[in-house]
Amino acid sequence: MSHLSHTSAIPSAPPADQLTAFYQPILALDSRRIIGYELLGRQRVGDEVRSLGPFFTHPQVPELEQIRIDRLLREQAFAKLEASPDSPTIFVNIKPTWISKHYHESGELYTLQLLRKYGIEPGRVCIEITEEEFGGPMSDLVQVIDLYRAAGCRIAIDDVGSGFSNYDRIAQIRPHLLKVDIHLMKRSASHSGYLGILRSFSSLAEQMGASLLVEGVETRDELQRAIQIGARYLQGYLFAPAEPNFRAPDEFVPLIEEELNAHRRQVQISERSWLERSLQLAESARSFGFDRLAASAAGSCPTAEEADRILEQWLPLLDECCLYVFMCRNNGVQLSSTLARKPDGSWRRDEQFRGSDWSWRPYFIPHLLQSKQEDTRVSPKYADLETHAWVRTVSICLGEFVLFLDIRDDIEPSI
Numbered sequence: 001m002s003h004l005s006h007t008s009a010i011p012s013a014p015p016a017d018q019l020t021a022f023y024q025p026i027l028a029l030d031s032r033r034i035i036g037y038e039l040l041g042r043q044r045v046g047d048e049v050r051s052l053g054p055f056f057t058h059p060q061v062p063e064l065e066q067i068r069i070d071r072l073l074r075e076q077a078f079a080k081l082e083a084s085p086d087s088p089t090i091f092v093n094i095k096p097t098w099i100s101k102h103y104h105e106s107g108e109l110y111t112l113q114l115l116r117k118y119g120i121e122p123g124r125v126c127i128e129i130t131e132e133e134f135g136g137p138m139s140d141l142v143q144v145i146d147l148y149r150a151a152g153c154r155i156a157i158d159d160v161g162s163g164f165s166n167y168d169r170i171a172q173i174r175p176h177l178l179k180v181d182i183h184l185m186k187r188s189a190s191h192s193g194y195l196g197i198l199r200s201f202s203s204l205a206e207q208m209g210a211s212l213l214v215e216g217v218e219t220r221d222e223l224q225r226a227i228q229i230g231a232r233y234l235q236g237y238l239f240a241p242a243e244p245n246f247r248a249p250d251e252f253v254p255l256i257e258e259e260l261n262a263h264r265r266q267v268q269i270s271e272r273s274w275l276e277r278s279l280q281l282a283e284s285a286r287s288f289g290f291d292r293l294a295a296s297a298a299g300s301c302p303t304a305e306e307a308d309r310i311l312e313q314w315l316p317l318l319d320e321c322c323l324y325v326f327m328c329r330n331n332g333v334q335l336s337s338t339l340a341r342k343p344d345g346s347w348r349r350d351e352q353f354r355g356s357d358w359s360w361r362p363y364f365i366p367h368l369l370q371s372k373q374e375d376t377r378v379s380p381k382y383a384d385l386e387t388h389a390w391v392r393t394v395s396i397c398l399g400e401f402v403l404f405l406d407i408r409d410d411i412e413p414s415i
Contacts, residue, residue: 011055013065014043021076022049022242025252026091026213026235029227032256033249036089036126038235039077040242041069067098071110082118086249091126091156096141099127103144112151122152129173130158142172156213160201170204177233178205179213195225196383202230220259227263271378274392278376281405282396288314290398304354307336315339315347323384323391324406327398332359335401381409 023037041052056066077090092111103109115122127148149155156177157170170178178201198214205212214226217236226234239252289310307327315325320341327336334357338350358364379393390410396403 010060011058013055013061013069014052016072018043018045019069019072019076020044020049020244021073021080022244023077023090023246024235024242025240025247026089026233027239027252027256028233029256029260030232032253032260034088034247034251035233035249036091037246038091038128038242039073039093041073042242042244063098067102070094070098074111074114078114078118078120080246081120081124084246086246087121087124088246088249089124089126089154091128093128093130093158095130097136099144100136100140103147104140109144109147111153112148115151122148123154126154126156126177128156128158128179129175138169138172145173170208174208175210177211177213179215180231195229198225198229206230223256223259224263227259274378274394275376277407278378278394278396281394282376284317285314285396285398285403288317290314290396290401290403302335304336304351308339308349311336311339312347312349318405320345321408322405323387323389323408324404326353326404328358328402328404330397330400330402331357332364333357 020042022040022042024040025034026036026038027033028035041056043050043052052069055061055069074092077092081088081090094111099109111125111127112122114120115125127145129145145155154176155173156179157173157175158179160170160178160180180198180201202212204210211232212230213233213235214229214231215235217223217226217234217238219238222236223234223238234256239255240247311325311327318325323341324338326334326338328334333355334353336354338353339347340350342348375397377395379395381390381392383389384391384406389408391406392409394405394407396405
């Protein structure tokens with residue numbers, strides 16, 4: 001949502017007879033169907049349709065005028081919703097200052113009044129808290145949002161990743177949906193850091209019991225990225241712009257199914273490749289003598305130097321995808337040094353990590369448990385802290401020890 005300069009012309013309020021509610025579809029990956037629409041304001045002047053974005057974002061447009069026009073749009077939408085047999089959800093954008101100020105002045109919430117007027121189930125309305133600097137006490141805003149929640153409405157936070165939606169406010173509002181800022185989606189196409197942020201929002205939503213909604217999906221590549229980061233809901237021009245009428249709920253089922261099938265095939269090929277690679281690494285490690293090193297623990301625990309020596313002898317057999325190799329005891333304490341590949345392809349020994357306890361890392365215990373059952377395991381893709389490359393960790397269970405290899409995932413492994 002762009003903010004206009006103070007020096008630009010102040011937009012006037014459109015006449016009521018030119019005011020038209022438009023709707024952009026929101027789709028669910030699980031059902032592949034349209035499940036709702038975002039309400040957007042338009043002005044019809046003859047055959048021309050104009051966005052009301054400048055009117056609602058210009059800092060010199062009187063707030064009471066913005067609220068008046070917004071209410072007319074909401075009433076249009078709710079009247080249409082009452083007449084719709086397919087019961088889509090309407091996503092209503094409301095500025096935080098509007099709902100907080102009006103409620104504390106009047107004790108009423110206009111949207112809830114409309115629900116009663118048109119006999120609409122509150123669950124068919126999602127209150128979308130828009131990006132805005134809210135200067136009042138958060139407790140006042142949360143109080144009003146909780147009234148919507150108690151009535152049965154769903155709550156979404158818009159433009160997650162931009163100004164308004166910091167983590168403190170997300171935690172206090174406890175939304176049902178996190179709507180990702182459109183600019184993050186665009187930047188993630190060419191910058192792995194933004195892709196990592198998008199993945200983190202998926203984890204955040206999961207931990208909060210919320211769902212991720214990705215807007216601005218304009219291409220099939222962006223749809224694939226939305227699937228990869230764990231989005232549940234989608235919105236964008238790939239499907240449809242904002243329009244004055246609702247579409248058939250199943251109109252985009254073939255498109256979404258095609259991309260979901262492509263995603264499944266890609267993941268299956270990748271996971272099968274990495275499983276085969278991990279099994280080959282495990283066979284190589286055992287044939288090279290790691291099993292004998294592990295077996296010697298029955299008599300006396302091998303030293304870090306012994307572990308380093310056999311690791312260094314094994315390094316020439318590892319291809320250029322492998323970045324780090326180290327060995328831990330099965331309690332999470334690192335036995336060996338960390339062998340790290342240098343930019344020129346040679347290896348360096350980093351002894352500072354000997355004795356480090358990695359059992360606190362979220363992946364370690366699941367890795368260990370599954371490794372004991374299946375000998376090897378491959379982690380999901382993540383960004384390496386030092387190189388920022390996308391990597392996976394392969395773990396190989398060797399009795400009382402676990403061998404770990406961090407391997408690049410942006411280079412096709414030679415299997």
